[in-house]
Amino acid sequence: MTRMRRWPYTFAMALSLLVGAAAVISSLCLDLPLRDPDGFLGPSYIRLPLLVLGFIGGGVIVEAVRRSGWRNLPATLVDVAKKEWNSHRVLCIGAGLLSFYVCYVAYRNLKSVLPVVRDGTLYDRQLLHLDYWLAGGHNPAVVLHDLLGTDIAASLLSIAYLAYLPLIPISLGAVLVLSRNHAIGAWYATTLCLNWVFGVISYYLLPSVGPAFSNPEAYRALPDTGVSQLQDSLFSTRLDYLSNPFGSDSIQGVAAFASLHVSVTFAAALFMTRTQQKPAIRAMTWIFFGVTIIATLYFGWHYLLDDIAGVVIGWASVTLAGWVTGHRRARQRPVGLAADPHRAVTDPVAEPDREVTVPVPVRGVTNQALEATDPDPETAEPVLETTDPTPR
DSSP: OHHHHHSSSSSHHHHHHHHHHHHHHHHHHOOOOOOOOOOTTHHHHHHHHHHHHHHHHHHHHHHHHHHHHHTTTTHHHHHHHHHOOOOHHHHHHHHHHHHHHHHHHHHHHHHTTTTTTTTTTOOOOHHHHHHHHTTTSSHHHHHHHHHOSSHHHHHHHHHHHHHHHHHHHHHHHHHHHHHOOOOHHHHHHHHHHHHHHHHHHHHHOOOOOOOHHHHHHGGTTTTHHHHHHHHHHHHHHHHHHHHTTTOOOOOOOOOSSSOHHHHHHHHHHHHHHHHHHHHHHHHHHHHHHHHHHHHHHHSSSOHHHHHHHHHHHHHHHHHHHHHTTBBBOOOOTTTTOOOOOOOOOSSSSSSOOOEEEEEOOOTTTOOHHHHHSSSOTSOOOOOOOOOSOOOO
């Protein structure tokens, strides 16, 4: 039981069971079927394993080439697969994928039935008034249209906004596969699971559809882009669903508060910062987060309060996920208490092979005293890992 509590995926698996049960109960009570949402590369149960298999294959090939070049590549591939991919590592990756998949499918189904459960309740008028108040009497979207223009900016922001859809499962697969520290992969998988759960709770607290659907006149000047086509599709699907929720095969996907685009991209950037990834990775995730905020307002997906709430959800998800997977902030040790001399400083994702053990000499402390302080390094409470600052 103790080992189970220390397994970093325990919370994510329990959370997925809980939110999955909530979706099943909702389906039974409302007499509405559960549906698996299609998306990038098809249904989730197809695209996630495909992405991970691709990352595993790519990781094995890169490691094999790094070890022996292109000579004897088949033999090296087999050797790397045998030594690097044990059953425990595969189990952890599977747990991360399964928890993410269950939470995401439950989230999409609970979001879909929102108009049925909260029938006739929308707060778009109040949120729009708040937008004008926060923007000094102006519509934030119109301000962005005037500032950035409605031609090139619309095309670029559309590409960035739509990139979110494949990048989330790709980022999850990358972290799970490329990190040999299973707790790091669990941290990110749990972060995404919490985003889905907190997000669907916020939908029910403050139902809304967003400016583009409640006030479409403000967005007539925008050109035809991938985002506008997606909005038209979502609006059509919503109308089809609302006309007959019990007979429709569609899955309703319109909800504004809070912005999950903002929460997930902020959470990803914060996660990369807290795990001290390479500066280029951290910079790209923060830039993508900033561009996402602009796009949500520019195209009318969200109100200002939606994005603010998204940032709060992203921060809460990363913080809580870090805590439940053992990545607590290092506590200040009392004076005279020896640090663990066996601690290793590693880069969990960017440089999984790099490990530097830094012995900490402590005068007057015997080996027996050190063992009493931390009798088992493997079961000791984990601390937030950092990258090795020493260049190669």
